[in-house]
Amino acid sequence: MIGSFKEMDKKRQAFDAERPAPTFTHPVFKSSLLPLFGSIMSGVFLALAFPGFGKTTLVFAALVPLMFAVQSASAKKAAGLGLLCGFVFFIMSLGWLRNLTGMVEGAGLKASALLGYVVLALYCALYVVPFTLAVAFGVKQWAGSNLWKNLRFMFAVSMVWTGAEYLRGLLFTGFPWNPLGVTQYANTTIIQLAEWGGVHLISAFIVWMNAAVFITLRQYTHGSRMKRYRPHFELMLGIAPLALSIAYGMNVLFNVPEYYDSVNVALIQPNIEQTEKWDAAKDREILDTLEELTSAAVRLGTTDLVIWPETALPDPVRLSRSCSALVERMSSHGIPLLAGSMDFDTSGAAPVWYNSSILFGTNGTFLATYNKQHLVPFGEYVPFPSFMRKFTPIEMDFGMGDESTVMPLRGEASFSVLICFEDTVAPLAVKAVRAGARWLVSQSNDAWFDPSAQSEQHLAHAVFRCVENRIPMARCCNTGVSCTIDAYGSMQRNLAVRTKGFTVGALQPRPVGLEQTFYTRSGNAFAKVALLAGATVLFVLRSLNRKKRKKNVQDAE
Template sequence: MIGSFKEMDKKRQKYDAERPAINLNNPIFQSIWFAVFGSILSGVLLALGFPGFGNSTLIFVALVPLMFAVQGASIKKASWLALLSGFVFFMMSLSWLHNLTGTVEGVGMKASALVGYALLALYCGLYFIPFAITVTLGVQRWAGENVWKNVRFMFAVTMVWVGAEYVRGFLLTGFPWNPLGVSQYANPTIIQIAEWGGVSIVSAYIVWMNAGAFITFRQYTHGSRMKKYRPHFELMIGIVPLALSIAHGMNVLFNRPEFYESVNVALVQPNIPQVEKWDTEMDQMIRDRLAELGSTALRLEGIDLMIWPETAVPDFLRTSRASYDLVKSMTATGTPLLLGSMDVEFTEAGRIYYNSSMLFGKDGEELGKYDKQHLVPFGEYVPFPGLMRKFTPIEVDFRHGAGSTILPLRGNASFSALICFEDIVAPLSVNATRAGARWLVSQSNDAWFDPSAQSEQHLAHAIFRCIENRIPMARCCNTGVSCIIDAYGNVQRNLEPLTKGFTTGQLHPRPIGLEKTFYTRNGNVFSKVALIAGATVLFVLRSKGWKFRRKKDVPEVE
């Protein structure tokens, strides 16, 4: 038996030694269509890793086809391939934007919604270009048989990707939707590391592992190792950060401290379609539904706060007798009510509009108010209104709030509110935690995009805000997902999206005196370092690539 195994092993070694290498000169591999296929494939694999498709493991190799597509390309060609890949990814992962056509009237407005969707995907695809250029130049300079040069290449592409994601999060008001790290929202052991570097550090080890896989696969087609079809040292290095993050996550989750203080909340999910929210004839129906769900929730004992979603009432609460009477009746028993409403301020210069969250105590006494800080372009204000107003249904612009507001609750269980997409903007949660919020409330109206995967993607971002700051959050949404998220990203939800109802739950406010996380204290320092490192890498690669070509009398890469 032993002899037969030895004989089989000799045959296997002989087969490996005689196995032909992949012929890179084959016209198939030189074809532009092969590169285009790789670019599109990466875009598809990336999208499949996010909520809506849910194959999060694919994200760890999703960039490999794009890296192969651009490795021997000119800078110009690599840029176009990267833009195509990014465009495919965002068209798929943001496909819920197509549902905006159902909330606006007229062919012109519907066409504007579709054009805006495509332009946003194209804009976000631009941020793939620095990564592709780094791959192109990095392969020429570093990638090969030297392990440490390969590691240098892996570091370079990782820093450039993270830096580009960071810029996308703040440039032109920012659109930090679906960074790579968010794909892992349902893997709690992997994402606890976010308390150190935010979602960016999760994105970093995803790209790092993609780069390690690319280098390993590349050994099968280049160099002396091309006939040894086995994992190489670079792949092992690529796995190390993931393994360390899992070890860290398990240590954190198995050693969680006990939080004894609790707050009981009731979350009302009215499930009002967006077309009905805009119909004034439905105003009373909306109030009746809120009254029905709210009064039912208040029959339960021990509710410390009832929460309604963003713009829950159908008009301006401050100027509407019907809506204020509803609030007054809901708070008659003394249970505070937090609700979303449009608000108006009358000044000598005219009316100023806000998207607000208002806290009311017994008999409708206003206890506090938060005005949304991060407004949505073309949703709450119109950039260049003289030119763009006619392409949107927005007739007036809202004004942004001055900053985070600490809203009082019994004892010291104070909290801060986030409205709409503000829970995807990490600095807002950081600022609220620094200001003294012990837990967060996110109020949203995602009915604009239902039915779609948008609600689940939105929830995925909120989970990271909790882990980054070790602070719990109550999410109350018009159509879902309404839930409670603890400080470790675990989700408690009892209501399905697109259902009418309410749910109650208990959360544990962040203990007073608990040391703030590294991320809360320092914010996006990891992302900023990555941006500086990535910009330096691109500068060095571009300048040295130019000198190398001049010395060798090689035509300049486009």
């Protein structure tokens, strides 16, 4: 097969050498606006592929206009076009952040919220720049009619994008929102390979496909495919990883083992507006809603655990008589209760407050507590508080938890909790599974951003935590999406977003002694390799382009 590829490639290069490249004289090809249009188009296509728009197949060619836009650009122009594309992408896909302006009062705080949204989009856009530099440098060195050089180019840009995407989830506490692989969260066949390389492996396949489409189309525009029929080796090899991932996924899904242990969970979705959660006059109404829904759920008689969402209780349960009394009444039904509540630690010189999840036994006793480990900047703490606090409504910083708590449940159905955006942080799920969790609970309060696409995007990330670690998850959210997800990414959704209600779902805990996935054992090993490979090829390409430019100057002299 390799030999036949080489022979066909030699014939193709011979044909290309005999036929001059076409020249494009139409004004549209000389317009300086065309690269801008290509950059913006890619940004729009990327955003449309994510939940909220749902045009998931667009992602497999979304980067192609950007690659054409920067193929002959200088490094400075390529960087600018990458920044523009990234900004359009994130300003659209993070549009739900605009809803924060309705959560604060005063023109100053509203302006700060809007400015923060724009600054975050610009910051995330920076991580597109290495990709466009790699494309601009790589086209000059490798892209053309030589198959092996084209494959080298495809590999280089795929690694650079994936490495930058991984880096965005690390720096400055990390913002791992909307990696490209997340677009495929509902395509359960493609995402099964995440147990080996996580969501970033799916992202790499997507970029590889984009690069293959770009190389194939570029050969037409640059004279390499003017014959009636030509083998599209790059396109075929670009499709190959996706085809193999589908085949692998089908094999996995057709051979799902049957486990006989199961846990029934009641997920309470109170649908409380965020502004009402801050209104003390609404506290009684909130407690009544929790009691009404919980009482209805436990009457079904098949529940092993009742789950309330993040900060479901309006006041810290250990300080509020009304909250603690409600917990005692609800746990007296003989079913453990997992409640989201603020909690505190007074062992130090000053009290430390936490965003916590507390497990209560059947008599209202404390069984276990988990304190959120990954805090949201400007939501749960203020960086550089002496300067930044005046621009936010946050008066108090939460403390940061330091471990994943494995919470006991009947038999060996122990579980761990992820609070709010922690289900977007892959290492936290890995940490919990390594600690012994057999299933996961995600408690969230997305009322900050609803109604918007945020709830669906949030759910999409959670799906990958399940597939990566082959572990099920119960998601309980104030306004949605409340559901159960199995170890293969399939979802059971019975409650509409922004509705008050409850749902009871069954999940199968990960069996004791089952071998951990490669991803659980190795974490983001693939993404780390991609980061190293991407940085290396970018450095090499930059050096090669400098040498080539220097040689051209010398030849001109």
